[in-house]
Amino acid sequence: MSIAFIGLGQMGLPMATHLLRAHPGLRVSSASGRAYPQLERLGACPTDDRRVLAACDTVFLCLPDEQTVEELLFSEQGLAQWMRPGSTVVDTSTIGYTQAVEAGRRLAALGLRFMDAPVSGMAQRAADATLTAMCGGEPEVFARMLPYLQTMASTILHMGPVGNGQLAKLINQLLYNINTAALAEIMPMACRLGLDAQQITQVVNSGTGRSHASEYFLPQILANNFSSGYALQSAYKDMRHGAQISAEMGLPLPVLGAATTTYQTALLRGHGSEDKGAMIKVFEALLDVQFRHAPADH
Numbered sequence: 001m002s003i004a005f006i007g008l009g010q011m012g013l014p015m016a017t018h019l020l021r022a023h024p025g026l027r028v029s030s031a032s033g034r035a036y037p038q039l040e041r042l043g044a045c046p047t048d049d050r051r052v053l054a055a056c057d058t059v060f061l062c063l064p065d066e067q068t069v070e071e072l073l074f075s076e077q078g079l080a081q082w083m084r085p086g087s088t089v090v091d092t093s094t095i096g097y098t099q100a101v102e103a104g105r106r107l108a109a110l111g112l113r114f115m116d117a118p119v120s121g122m123a124q125r126a127a128d129a130t131l132t133a134m135c136g137g138e139p140e141v142f143a144r145m146l147p148y149l150q151t152m153a154s155t156i157l158h159m160g161p162v163g164n165g166q167l168a169k170l171i172n173q174l175l176y177n178i179n180t181a182a183l184a185e186i187m188p189m190a191c192r193l194g195l196d197a198q199q200i201t202q203v204v205n206s207g208t209g210r211s212h213a214s215e216y217f218l219p220q221i222l223a224n225n226f227s228s229g230y231a232l233q234s235a236y237k238d239m240r241h242g243a244q245i246s247a248e249m250g251l252p253l254p255v256l257g258a259a260t261t262t263y264q265t266a267l268l269r270g271h272g273s274e275d276k277g278a279m280i281k282v283f284e285a286l287l288d289v290q291f292r293h294a295p296a297d298h
Contacts, residue, residue, distance in 0.1 A: 003027065003148070004056040006072065007093070008035040011119065012062030014126040015092065015152045019060070020044050022151045029053055054082035058148070059089050065237060066095035074106065090145055092133070094118045096241045097167045098248070100136065104162035115141050116165040119153060120172055122230070130154040136165035166240030170245075173238040174256060175277070179213040181259035184279035186219070186264075191289040197222060198293060217277040222293050229275030235265050236272075 003023055005016040006032035016039065020026040024043040030037070036046035052058060059079065065071050069091060072082045083089075089107060091100070091114070102117040107114040115137030125131050131153040135142050142158045149156050159168045192199045201218045204210055220228055239260045246253045262279055269285075271278040285288050 003058045003059060003060070004029065004053045004058040005060045005062070005092050006030070006053060007062035007064075008032075008039070009062070009064065011092075011126045013039075014123070014129075014188060015062060015119070015131075016044070016060075017042065018129045018151045019148060023148070027053060027056060050077055050079055051082050054079040057084075057087055058145070059083070059087070060148075061089065061091045061093055062147070063091075063093040064234070065093070065246065066099045066148070069095055069099075069103065072165050073103065080107060080110055083110070083112055086113070088113040088115070088141060088145065090115050090117050090148075092117050092119050094169060094173075094237070095166060097163050097170060098244065098245060100166040102161035104137070113138070113141050114162055115145055116162060117145070117149065118165055118169040120169055121153075126152070128158055133157070134159050134165040134168035136160060136162045136167070138162075166241075170238060170241055172236075174242050176213055177235065177238055178255060178259040179211050180217060180276045181262040181279055183214055183217060184262060184277075185283050186293050187221075188280060188283040188287045188289050191291050192287040196294065197291045217275075220275075221277045221280055221291055224292055226271075226274040226278045229277065231273055232263065232266060232276050232278055233272030235276050 004027040006029045008028060013035050016026065016028055020039060020042055026044050027249040028044045028046050029048055040046055047053065049278055061069060061072065063072065072078060072162060073089070089112060104114040115135055117133050117135045119131040119133050129152055132155040133149050133153040135156065135158050139158065146156060159165050187200065191197055201222060204214050205218065242253060242256050243260060245251065259274050262282065265282050266279040269282060271281060280291055
């Protein structure tokens with residue numbers, strides 16, 4: 001079976017590398033081409049020719065947003081028009097639930113198979129091949145794609161029909177994002193009222209208030225590091241997808257709405273290129289405090 005992997009960014013490069021080790025001759029493609037020499041040394045076949053990519057039996061995507069996925073598949077030079085009936089597209093990108101359902105419908109009309117399989121775990125788990133993959137698609141498609149996904153992820157779940165993979169990831173991301181926004185709001189308050197930043201971090205991360213968000217971001221914030229996580233401007237797409245579902249389906253999501261306001265404020269304040277921990281700067285500015293390590297005494 002011939003396989004292509006398109007999208008070699010922070011997540012895509014390690015995922016493609018793991019897949020390549022199990023399947024020599026993997027065709028790879030990216031907008032920048034920076035990773036081509038590295039993967040070619042491992043036995044990959046880099047190409048920017050979309051017809052060559054479309055000729056593969058299975059095409060994996062790991063792209064930054066739904067606009068890029070839409071262009072790659074359905075534009076005038078999109079892959080879908082050239083792919084053979086019976087071929088499969090596996091999209092590990094993070095796109096909207098409704099966009100995934102629509103992509104599956106359009107590909108099915110062309111006789112093509114589709115599975116949305118977004119991943120969770122950030123770059124380190126991609127490097128370790130310990131990602132979580134949440135898959136939406138027909139059971140037989142999932143069964144056929146499972147051996148390939150097992151080269152990249154350690155937890156692989158079939159969530160139901162097309163779109164359910166994106167929906168499962170969105171639920172997880174919204175909870176994570178809301179938690180991070182809550183930390184950004186509450187921790188500066190602790191400092192404003194006289195608590196030590198390092199000590200309250202110990203309290204939270206050893207108490208019932210702890211979470212993956214607090215354990216990851218609070219030490220980074222204390223160290224004044226806002227460049228170790230996913231960029232805020234990219235993470236904001238999850239909030240948009242949540243709002244889209246809320247509006248289209250009439251589902252009240254008041255806590256999500258409040259957290260979204262924090263994201264929007266941080267973006268308007270120019271923190272989009274920093275990670276999600278940078279949202280704390282909004283409330284630090286409002287309260288005239290800074291949640292950081294105390295300076296050493298001299």
